[in-house]
Amino acid sequence: MTVDEMDLVRQLKGAAPLRPGAYEQAQAMLRDAMAESGRRTRRRTLSLRAKAGLGAGIAAAAAAAAGIALVVTPAPRPAGAAGAVPQASPVTSRLVSLAAMIKASGGTLPGDASLVIRTQTIDGKSPDVSYNLYTDSGAFYGGGDKKSLMQAVARHEDDADGIDAREVAAARSAAGGDLAAARVRMVNASPNYLGLGLGPAARKKIWAQAKAKSAEIYKEKGIEFPANPPAGKALQEDADNYLWNNSVEALSAGGGDPQVREGVLRLLSTISAVTVANSTAGGQPALTLTAGPEVFGGAGSEVLTVNARTGMPVKAVMPAEGNVPSSVQTFQVSRVTLAGIEAGRF
Amino acid sequence: MTSDAELIGRSLAGDGQAFMEVICRHEGAVGAYLARRAGREAAEDLLGEVWVAAFESRGTYDRSFAGARPWLYGVALNRLRRYWRSRPAEDLVPDVTSLGGGWDPWPAVDARVDTQAVLRAALARLKPEEREVLTLVAWEDLTAADAARVLGRPAGTARRLLHQARTALRNEPGVAALLTDLNRVKESQ
Numbered sequence: 239m240t241v242d243e244m245d246l247v248r249q250l251k252g253a254a255p256l257r258p259g260a261y262e263q264a265q266a267m268l269r270d271a272m273a274e275s276g277r278r279t280r281r282r283t284l285s286l287r288a289k290a291g292l293g294a295g296i297a298a299a300a301a302a303a304a305g306i307a308l309v310v311t312p313a314p315r316p317a318g319a320a321g322a323v324p325q326a327s328p329v330t331s332r333l334v335s336l337a338a339m340i341k342a343s344g345g346t347l348p349g350d351a352s353l354v355i356r357t358q359t360i361d362g363k364s365p366d367v368s369y370n371l372y373t374d375s376g377a378f379y380g381g382g383d384k385k386s387l388m389q390a391v392a393r394h395e396d397d398a399d400g401i402d403a404r405e406v407a408a409a410r411s412a413a414g415g416d417l418a419a420a421r422v423r424m425v426n427a428s429p430n431y432l433g434l435g436l437g438p439a440a441r442k443k444i445w446a447q448a449k450a451k452s453a454e455i456y457k458e459k460g461i462e463f464p465a466n467p468p469a470g471k472a473l474q475e476d477a478d479n480y481l482w483n484n485s486v487e488a489l490s491a492g493g494g495d496p497q498v499r500e501g502v503l504r505l506l507s508t509i510s511a512v513t514v515a516n517s518t519a520g521g522q523p524a525l526t527l528t529a530g531p532e533v534f535g536g537a538g539s540e541v542l543t544v545n546a547r548t549g550m551p552v553k554a555v556m557p558a559e560g561n562v563p564s565s566v567q568t569f570q571v572s573r574v575t576l577a578g579i580e581a582g583r584f
Numbered sequence: 585m586t587s588d589a590e591l592i593g594r595s596l597a598g599d600g601q602a603f604m605e606v607i608c609r610h611e612g613a614v615g616a617y618l619a620r621r622a623g624r625e626a627a628e629d630l631l632g633e634v635w636v637a638a639f640e641s642r643g644t645y646d647r648s649f650a651g652a653r654p655w656l657y658g659v660a661l662n663r664l665r666r667y668w669r670s671r672p673a674e675d676l677v678p679d680v681t682s683l684g685g686g687w688d689p690w691p692a693v694d695a696r697v698d699t700q701a702v703l704r705a706a707l708a709r710l711k712p713e714e715r716e717v718l719t720l721v722a723w724e725d726l727t728a729a730d731a732a733r734v735l736g737r738p739a740g741t742a743r744r745l746l747h748q749a750r751t752a753l754r755n756e757p758g759v760a761a762l763l764t765d766l767n768r769v770k771e772s773q
Contacts, residue, residue, distance in 0.1 A: 241766045243753040246703055247722040253619040260628035261611050267632030268607065271639060272600050399601065458612025 255460025259559075266360065273366055273382060332514045332525060333507040337500040340549050341413065349573035350374050352494030353584060358567045361558070372491045373576060376403040384584070391580045401428050405484045406492035412501035417508065424488070424505055425480040433467060434477055441467045478509045478533050486542060489551045493571045499549035509533065519543050519552045534559075588652035592645050603642065606652055607635055613724070614656050620723055621664055630667060634660045654726060654733040661716065661734060702758040709756070714749035717742050 351373040359365040369387040371379040378398040381387030404427035412420035422435040431448040433441035445467040456463045468476050485502045492498030511532035517524045523546035538559035543552045551569045558564040574584055594602035618627035638659045720731040732742035753759050
């Protein structure tokens with residue numbers, strides 16, 4: 239076959255692939271723009287906190303690419319799997335103590351929804367404020383300001399995707415029941431291909447489906463899709479990544495419910511890479527929970543500050559790491575009524 | 585699988601996640617497209633700007649086209665043009681005035697080996713739109729019709745530009761010599 243000019247030009251096709259963190263950063267920029275556009279776009283920060291490498295990163299993107307919301311029903315857990323509950327260390331037992339304190343304080347809070355006013359500053363740029371309303375019945379309304387939130391509620395623009403509801407349910411189950419089962423439930427609350435809680439054959443099948451659907455995308459990115467699902471320590475770390483991200487989301491979505499806060503703290507106490515220290519925030523005693531690099535694929539960390547008496551989220555800080563920019567979020571959580579929001583009483 | 589057009593429609597109806605899904609499908613290809621034309625560092629900086637520009641202009645997307653990749657390449661090309669214009673002249677080409685658009689970066693691209701140097705020099709001498717159609721077809725595996733979508737030109741125009749580009753390349757003395765050598769070696773094998 240004769241070589242022609244097109245064959246020659248194709249020889250110049252090669253280019254160094256973008257680093258995986260660049261895709262995360264670009265997506266974060268898009269999310270930022272979406273929020274600023276004033277549309278009902280929730281300010282999920284999962285992409286910033288997701289792993290930059292393989293594993294959870296692949297699973298999340300693969301699921302998104304395939305348009306699949308795969309929810310794995312927890313099944314009896316094989317011995318030694320990542321759902322196992324590690325022994326609480328002296329530091330993380332502070333979380334268990336706080337969880338017990340929240341439980342003892344008892345009682346449900348007034349209102350029928352939690353309003354989370356989230357202020358996020360990415361890479362030191364001007365802060366972005368979002369108004370997020372999570373109802374006890376599982377609906378979600380979002381806005382860039384007070385007025386747009388009121389409009390969203392008035393127009394019944396429920397933007398719930400089901401993930402929050404599953405995360406909150408998993409947290410509640412951790413408060414009163416089997417912690418190992420709740421851990422699996424929380425990991426599986428958001429789409430992923432880990433197949434946590436399933437047997438080896440089922441996990442391999444799910445992984446193969448993910449690979450088939452995403453092979454082309456990852457080839458374009460210059461990343462090799464692993465032949466087999468993660469196992470052992472890698473599985474533990476991927477599961478911890480989901481557990482941390484989803485638990486922090488649950489704390490926002492269900493922070494108005496003491497049972498959710500209790501459950502989230504108990505779940506976070508099972509992550510061995512999370513350390514806890516005493517601090518203060520706004521003059522109030524606080525606990526800072528630091529999720530180390532093991533939770534983020536070996537690079538990066540995140541510090542979550544919660545009120546030391548209530549477990550309410552106060553702040554989440556992620557230092558810059560590689561191409562992923564720094565992020566500082568503060569939370570103002572309050573209990574409200576849907577009718578009150580619609581009437582502007584907040 | 586849901587088409588890109590359907591997802592963009594859902595995005596216009598307020599489903600933010602739908603647009604993210606479109607991005608996830610094409611980010612590898614668009615990232616590579618940018619890297620091939622501006623280098624990895626610049627591509628990493630530009631990718632987010634491309635997504636934002638695409639999101640803001642998605643209302644103009646022609647949903648009779650199921651796949652959005654050519655459209656995204658078009659958005660990326662617009663960002664690249666702005667990027668190239670913003671670069672200092674010395675980063676682009678010593679004699680900028682010799683080029684039609686005044687912002688053409690190709691002559692400044694490093695040549696690593698002789699063959700590449702010959703090819704890159706030949707590409708640099710093509711008209712910008714001829715070169716864009718040629719590389720969209722050769723590097724991004726698009727048809728001439730899809731390349732036309734990228735440029736916002738009629739399909740017939742893209743086909744003509746591709747034909748002109750190929751003819752011009754074949755007639756470049758350096759490229760012609762390369763082709764002769766390569767085909768002679770192949771024949772002897």
